[in-house]
Amino acid sequence: MSARLDEPITVDDLAKTARFSKFYFTRLFRRETGVSPGRFLSAMRLEEAKRLLVSTSMRVADISHRVGYTSVGTFTTRFTTSVGVPPTRYRRVNGHLPRRDADEQPDAGNGTTVMAVVRPPAAEAAGRTFVGVYPSGQPRARPVRSTVLDEPEPCRFQGVPTGRWVVLCAFSDATSRPPSSPQEVIANATFVGVYGPLDVSQRVGFAVADITQESVRAADAGTVDALIDSVELPEAA
DSSP states (O other): OOTTSSSSOOOOHHHHHHHHHHOOOOOHHHHHHOOOOOHHHHHHHHHHHHHHHHHHHOOOHHHHHHHHOHHHHHHHHHHHHHHOHHHHHHHTTTTTOOOOGGGGEEEEEESSEEEEEEOTTTTTTEEEEEEEEETTTOTOOOEEEEEEEESSSSSEEEOOOSEEEEEEEEEEESSOOOOHHHHHHHHEEEEEEEEEEEOOOTOSSEEEEEEEEGGEEOOHHHHHHHHHTTTOOOOOO
């Protein structure tokens, strides 16, 4: 994907490259990353667009084609929806997005209660754990709810709004010095876990996200960097 962001890549192309059937490839990919191949590719394209906006003087139209969009309007719409600001404004603020005010946070009195059951890998000493509820499995987006636990254990998030969410967690090593901030917990993570997508509607009052040992994998630099970026701004309690 990263080598061909400017090309019209399909799931069929990816499955053939991996030598799997389309169905089996999609299922494996979603299990490993928490999102579909299409959403993952879209996130990669947007990350590259963000990098080009702040590090080059390329026109927005040229950037949109560089990351695989044939329509500047479609690119601008998807960028604005995912990032929160249009490409031109993102460039103008050099990628530093404004902080959200308290009144922009979802109302904890409404929405669904999500119980996250966090299970670390067997025989691993897991210490402080970051858990966040993210939109569509894109960790660079800000979590609508998040917390830091002293150790992996069930936790409850009140008032998760209607939408499609993914619960992501990062386990720090219990044998090292206990980290204090969410960023420090994530930076010291040895494992990350994912559950989702989790569909929340007005008809759902309570949902369970079970992050099993099978959904936990070794932390990689890309996931850790993305999670750190997502909690640099104040997150919901």
